[in-house]
Amino acid sequence: MQISTRREDKTTIFDVSGDIDLANSPEVRKALLREIRENRTLRVVMNMSKVRYIDSSGVASLVEGLKASRDLGSRFILFGLSGTAREVLQLSRLLKIFEVYDNEEQALAR
């Protein structure tokens, strides 16, 4: 997995590629929580378009990011979910709790 960061105005975009599993979900969690809690970024956006696989520990990292952003009144957004990632979020009945968009343009427009 690779994770890189882009900053635009009051938004941070994480571009993630590869598989998110137990081997690297702690890295995702750490990056998300740092951005939300320490940097107090108002809008954190996850580009999931190149994530091929996400396991329960990866989903848990996303839920932690969402909870932290809610606690601080900021926004946590996902876009570009692959069929597999969408399936996992649906199975865990978590898809509806996230703010999800099809692409970056839509994610940044609101």
Added chain:
Amino acid sequence: MSHMKTFLPLRALDTRGQNFELSRGLLLKLAMRSDPSLLCVVRGAMERLTETLGFSAAECRSVTRAVDEALTNIMRHSYGGCVDRPIAMCFRQVQRRSKRGLDEGLEVLLCDRGPAIDPAKLRGRKLEEIRPGGLGLHFIRQAMDMVEFTRVGRTNRLRLVKYLQPAKLDLNS
């Protein structure tokens, strides 16, 4: 030398208790260390194996996910994050009698040498709760037809079985 120490228990683990012979439907045996960086390797093997056996694309994904989550649970909970403990996997073709005749299926046996686990803790959590963690067991139960946990001697055994869907196979033929 450290490799010897790591992998010696694996030989004892996969031959202990049951004798998986080719005549009993053995498809594949894998032995690995409890290192999360190897999970992607097992997922790759599972994707190909389930595909080869004729599972639908959705079933290939769900069975692969179930095995991945089961291994994750062993690494996290049974071995507490230690990356050099042994895990043995055995994959067999199995059959069951049903109203339709004989159903073919895949049995996955995962063995580890962690401490005994309280089966009551293997229930997972309610999905209504929005909180991180506890989803792995839900994914496993959702994907598989049979999930059985047993403790045999010093070995934890998780047996997962998934049967092919005859109706779906007929549609494709």
